Amino acid sequence: MYSVTCIICDANGHSIFTQKPYLKSERNGMYLSEQIGSKNFRIRESGANYKTSWHLAGDPTLIIILQGVLRITLQNNDYIDFGVGDMFIAADNLPTNIPFDPRVHGHMAEVVSDTPLRAIHIKLLDFEV
Numbered sequence: 001m002y003s004v005t006c007i008i009c010d011a012n013g014h015s016i017f018t019q020k021p022y023l024k025s026e027r028n029g030m031y032l033s034e035q036i037g038s039k040n041f042r043i044r045e046s047g048a049n050y051k052t053s054w055h056l057a058g059d060p061t062l063i064i065i066l067q068g069v070l071r072i073t074l075q076n077n078d079y080i081d082f083g084v085g086d087m088f089i090a091a092d093n094l095p096t097n098i099p100f101d102p103r104v105h106g107h108m109a110e111v112v113s114d115t116p117l118r119a120i121h122i123k124l125l126d127f128e129v
Contacts, residue, residue, distance in 0.1 A: 037125035051110035060091035060127035069119035
């Protein structure tokens with residue numbers, strides 16, 4: 001089984017970290033998950049001093065770090081540093097009846113390495129924890 005770190009919203013609309021398991025099966029010496037549908041992918045670069053404001057994910061996105069270190073910080077000050085080879089899914093979105101408040105909702109991303117960030121963003125078709 002593969003386990004992927006995810007950012008989702010809890011029942012109160014607060015962004016939290018969780019783990020999503022993906023089953024894997026052996027096929028001729030390689031281990032694969034089932035197919036995961038995607039819309040598109042983009043190649044990202046951000047400078048060594050890059051930092052976002054508080055925001056939500058928008059579409060669920062699998063992010064794979066190729067270079068640098070990206071810190072994801074939540075409103076409760078929990079954070080995880082993702083480095084080369086790490087991946088996570090950003091999928092924190094509020095229900096339509098809750099307006100976004102940057103003092104309460106979302107996560108922040110910042111490059112915490114001297115090396116610029118390079119990553120692949122893959123927009124997922126469907127995402128459930």
